[in-house]
Structure formats: C-alpha cells, structure tokens
Amino acid sequence: LGIEEDDFPHTGSVTSALPIPGIASVAASTNHAVKLSNWLKKDPHLQLYIENDCKMLPEVLSYNVVAEVKGNAFPKSIILAGAHLDSWDMGHGAHDDGAGVVQSIEVMRIFRALGIKPRNTLRIVLFMNEENGMRGAYEYARIVGKGHERHVVALESDAGGFSPRGFRINAGEAQLEAIQSWAPLFQPYLMHHLDAGFSGADIGPLKEFDVPLIGLYVDPQRYYGYHHTAADTFDKVNRRELHMGAAAMASLLFLIDKYGLPEEQVLLSE
Amino acid sequence: LGIEEDDFPHTGSVTSALPIPGIASVAASTNHAVKLSNWLKKDPHLQLYIENDCKMLPEVLSYNVVAEVKGNAFPKSIILAGAHLDSWDMGHGAHDDGAGVVQSIEVMRIFRALGIKPRNTLRIVLFMNEENGMRGAYEYARIVGKGHERHVVALESDAGGFSPRGFRINAGEAQLEAIQSWAPLFQPYLMHHLDAGFSGADIGPLKEFDVPLIGLYVDPQRYYGYHHTAADTFDKVNRRELHMGAAAMASLLFLIDKYGLPEEQVLLSE
Numbered sequence: 001l002g003i004e005e006d007d008f009p010h011t012g013s014v015t016s017a018l019p020i021p022g023i024a025s026v027a028a029s030t031n032h033a034v035k036l037s038n039w040l041k042k043d044p045h046l047q048l049y050i051e052n053d054c055k056m057l058p059e060v061l062s063y064n065v066v067a068e069v070k071g072n073a074f075p076k077s078i079i080l081a082g083a084h085l086d087s088w089d090m091g092h093g094a095h096d097d098g099a100g101v102v103q104s105i106e107v108m109r110i111f112r113a114l115g116i117k118p119r120n121t122l123r124i125v126l127f128m129n130e131e132n133g134m135r136g137a138y139e140y141a142r143i144v145g146k147g148h149e150r151h152v153v154a155l156e157s158d159a160g161g162f163s164p165r166g167f168r169i170n171a172g173e174a175q176l177e178a179i180q181s182w183a184p185l186f187q188p189y190l191m192h193h194l195d196a197g198f199s200g201a202d203i204g205p206l207k208e209f210d211v212p213l214i215g216l217y218v219d220p221q222r223y224y225g226y227h228h229t230a231a232d233t234f235d236k237v238n239r240r241e242l243h244m245g246a247a248a249m250a251s252l253l254f255l256i257d258k259y260g261l262p263e264e265q266v267l268l269s270e
Numbered sequence: 271l272g273i274e275e276d277d278f279p280h281t282g283s284v285t286s287a288l289p290i291p292g293i294a295s296v297a298a299s300t301n302h303a304v305k306l307s308n309w310l311k312k313d314p315h316l317q318l319y320i321e322n323d324c325k326m327l328p329e330v331l332s333y334n335v336v337a338e339v340k341g342n343a344f345p346k347s348i349i350l351a352g353a354h355l356d357s358w359d360m361g362h363g364a365h366d367d368g369a370g371v372v373q374s375i376e377v378m379r380i381f382r383a384l385g386i387k388p389r390n391t392l393r394i395v396l397f398m399n400e401e402n403g404m405r406g407a408y409e410y411a412r413i414v415g416k417g418h419e420r421h422v423v424a425l426e427s428d429a430g431g432f433s434p435r436g437f438r439i440n441a442g443e444a445q446l447e448a449i450q451s452w453a454p455l456f457q458p459y460l461m462h463h464l465d466a467g468f469s470g471a472d473i474g475p476l477k478e479f480d481v482p483l484i485g486l487y488v489d490p491q492r493y494y495g496y497h498h499t500a501a502d503t504f505d506k507v508n509r510r511e512l513h514m515g516a517a518a519m520a521s522l523l524f525l526i527d528k529y530g531l532p533e534e535q536v537l538l539s540e
Contacts, residue, residue, distance in 0.1 A: 004509070004510075163433070163489050163491050165460060190435060190462075190463075190489075190490075192460075192462040193460075219433050219460075219489060220460075221433050221508065221510045221511050221514065222508050222510070222511070225508070225510070238491060238492050238495070239274070240274075240491045240492070240495070241491050241492070244491065
C-alpha cells in the first residue's frame with residue numbers, strides 16, 4: 001500500500017468509479033480493504049452485507065465570515081486571504097481546513113502587529129460549505145460579480161498546516177513571472193516552489209473575473225494520512241509549521257500589496 | 271518563546287553557559303522556565319531549591335553494529351550509511367536517532383530488493399555512544415586508520431525522520447560539484463538542497479582520512495520539539511517521511527557507487 005495503513009476510512013463525497021448505475025460505493029480504511037481482499041482470496045464467492053445510513057439532510061442557512069483592513073490608497077482593491085470553515089466531522093478538521101482558517105486570521109494579525117497599513121484592502125474570507133457544494137465560494141463570487149471591487153489577488157490555504165514549500169499559482173504569465181521574481185526572498189525559508197498549479201477550491205470561482213489565484217503549497221507527505229478522517233485532529237498540527245505557513249502568506253500578500261501584479265487575463269487551465 | 275511551549279526539558283550534556291565555576295546548570299522545560307520567570311518577577315528575592323541526582327555511571331562494554339554487502343568490483347572501497355544506536359532514555363529516541371538507524375538498514379534492504387550489486391562495499395554502521403562521548407565513532411575511525419580500506423563516502427542520518435530536503439555535504443569542491451550535478455534527479459522529490467554544511471557527528475572522525483561526509487538534510491521545523499525529550503516517541507514518526515529519507519539516502523549512495531566521486535582532499539571546515 002502506498003500511504004497510511006490504518007483503520008480510518010476517508011470520507012467525503014463518494015461516487016461510483018464504475019459507470020454502472022445501482023452499484024453502491026462506500027469508503028473503507030486501508031486496513032479494512034486489506035482484510036476484505038484477504039477474505040475474497042480465501043472465498044471468491046464471499047457475500048458481504050454493508051449497512052450504510054448516509055443521507056442528505058435539508059438545507060440550512062449558514063454564512064461566510066469576512067473581516068478586512070481598509071486599504072489606505074485603493075480601498076476598493078482587494079487582496080484576499082482565505083480558507084474554508086466547514087469540515088467533515090469525523091475528526092476536528094484540524095488540517096482540513098482549521099489550519100487554513102487560523103492562518104488566514106493570522107495574516108491579518110501579522111499585518112497589524114507589524115504596523116503595516118496595506119495600500120489595498122486586506123480581506124480575510126472564511127468560506128462556508130466547501131466540502132459539500134462550495135456554496136460559500138459561489139455566493140462570494142456572485143457578490144463580487146455584482147459589486148465594483150477589483151480583486152488584486154486571492155490566496156487560499158487548504159492543503160494542511162504543514163511546513164510551507166512555496167505557492168501554487170494560477171495566473172497570467174506576466175503575473176506568474178512577477179511572483180517568481182521574488183523567489184530569492186522565499187528560498188532562505190526553504191520555500192523553493194513558486195510554480196503554476198492548482199490554487200484552491202474556494203477561490204476558484206473568482207477565475208471568471210480574471211483574479212490571479214494562489215494556493216499555499218506545503219509539504220505534501222502527511223496530508224492524506226489525515227484528510228477527511230477521524231485522525232485529522234488538533235494534535236497533528238505542529239505550531240511552528242502552522243506559523244511558518246501564515247508568515248509565508250502574509251509575506252506574499254505584503255509584496256503583492258506593495259509592488260502590485262501586472263494586469264492581464266488569467267490563464268483558465270488548472 | 272520561539273519553539274514548543276511544553277513541559278519537556280531537553281536533556282543532553284548540560285554545561286554552564288557562565289564562565290564561573292560552582293554555578294550548577296540544569297535543563298528546564300519552556301513552560302517551567304516561564305513559570306520561574308514569573309515567580310522572579312513577583313519576588314526578585316525568590317530562593318529556589320533544586321534537587322538533582324544526575325551522575326556518571328561506570329563504563330560498560332558496548333558495540334557498534336556493522337553489516338555489509340561486498341562490492342563486486344572494489345570490495346575494499348566502502349560506501350557507508352550510518353546512524354547512532356544510543357539515545358537519551360526519557361523518550362524512545364525515535365527521531366534521535368531511531369529513524370536514522372532504520373533508514374540506514376533500509377538503504378541495504380532497498381539495494382537488495384532492487385537487485386543492485388554495488389561496485390563498492392555497502393557498509394551499514396550503527397554507531398554506539400554518540401550522545402555520551404562518541405566512543406563508537408572514534409573507535410570506528412581508529413580501526414579505519416589501521417586498515418587497508420578506502421572510504422568513498424560516509425553518509426549519516428541524524429536529523430530526524432522528517433521529510434527529506436536534500437543533503438548537507440562536507441567534501442572537497444570537485445566532490446561537492448559532482449554531487450550537485452545530480453540536483454535534477456532529486457528536485458522532483460522536493461529535495462532542493464545539496465549544500466555544503468555539517469554532515470553528522472558519528473562520521474565526523476573520518477574527516478582525518480579525507481572521506482567525503484554527507485548528512486541527510488530533512489525538514490528542520492519539528493526536530494527541536496522532540497530532541498532529547500520524553501516527547502521523542504515512535505508515534506511522532508511519519509512512515510512516509512521516514513521512507514522518503516531512506517530512499518533519498520539509497521539513491522545518493524547508488525549514484526556515488528555507480529559514478530564515483532573525484533578524489534581530493536576534503537575541506538575540514540564544517
């Protein structure tokens with residue numbers, strides 16, 4: 001097996017990998033999958049009964065949480081840092097995405113603690129309902145579409161609170177190059193990746209407004225041991241790694257706020 | 271405080287930072303140091319009584335553990351991978367240096383599993399007594415000095431079983447450049463550091479024989495939360511990170527075994 005051998009099934013939205021209707025799909029842990037496989041080897045005619053009480057509950061009203069520090073030069077220009085508030089409730093949702101939530105809040109605290117008055121408005125958005133339909137993300141984008149604000153950049157942390165290795169950038173070529181020109185500022189902190197790539201689910205809908213999208217890229221080794229499982233608990237988060245990710249986010253937004261990014265159409269491929 | 275706030279004092283060899291004889295030094299946890307500091311703020315005339323029963327026990331006989339696969343071209347040329355067997359016994363010594371021990375063993379397993387017959391002799395050395403005088407390291411070097419073997423390279427893992435970020439190399443300039451020429455082979459695995467630097471304590475005494483010394487360089491954020499404390503336990507080791515470090519070690523030794531390193535005097539500065 002490639003990754004963790006444990007008893008934690010990874011929940012989430014499970015759909016059948018087979019294009020055959022009527023075949024149910026459930027998540028099993030790696031250990032349980034091995035057990036099932038061994039049973040099947042012993043008895044190819046094994047019959048298995050699985051009871052599952054998953055269901056979709058009625059819709060309820062919930063909210064994104066938004067905070068901002070007004071820009072002192074361009075208050076209608078937004079530099080956004082965000083993450084998602086909701087989680088699968090088997091564990092604490094500590095890495096997915098409690099870590100991103102506190103890092104986004106920490107970005108604002110860092111700006112205030114250092115006395116940085118952003119030129120653009122620094123807005124922290126904690127998106128609701130990422131895991132189950134991205135309603136908060138779509139609603140935020142809908143409001144942006146109606147308004148008169150311009151988003152200079154949107155930055156998301158949703159890959160866990162692990163040691164930062166850089167950023168994944170979904171932006172125009174000149175914007176990507178501008179960010180990559182800051183590589184020497186990040187390398188001393190062992191962040192070597194300012195690569196084109198997937199940014200984050202919640203900020204994704206802002207692509208239609210040509211907003212440069214950036215995701216915090218962290219050490220990816222441990223995430224899928226915890227993701228969507230009962231093991232995604234607070235004790236799995238290392239404070240120092242969490243802090244470094246927040247500091248990296250604040251640093252990048254500081255640079256973008258101060259020096260700007262070239263304006264251009266964003267590449268839509270992810 | 272910079273790093274972990276916890277109740278774990280970091281043991282080890284504690285000596286006074288003050289050049290005044292008769293002032294005892296003990297290790298205190300960060301939380302306990304804060305508590306002491308707060309007490310002192312309340313009462314600058316605070317008197318504190320600390321009882322400490324540390325002592326040096328008599329010497330006992332112990333051993334390095336050595337295993338090897340004979341080289342099929344140059345059996346008296348050694349490529350060495352190693353770590354240290356002993357640990358401070360407050361915890362398990364899981365990261366310091368249980369991780370390095372199993373990674374060194376894993377290097378040999380990887381060579382065998384892949385059917386690699388090394389040209390030079392692959393030798394795994396598990397050094398005894400690193401923490402308390404490096405007797406195993408000095409004894410190994412003493413025997414090397416008496417023998418007729420040549421060490422092509424010595425590689426140590428003693429920085430914890432964390433996600434590998436590269437290697438720290440203490441070697442001659444041409445040797446360093448030869449290793450750095452392999453950077454493109456390591457970068458896809460997020461290993462960007464093939465830098466000059468400190469290699470490892472146990473292989474250090476081999477410098478006098480101009481052996482190129484290399485240390486596995488891993489993500490350094492978590493190590494000093496566990497190092498020499500009761501928190502350095504097995505559950506803090508992530509299997510995937512541990513495996514990646516061992517794979518990195520095996521890969522580098524494979525390259526050195528296959529392509530060799532230029533022969534030159536090793537730089538002695540670390």
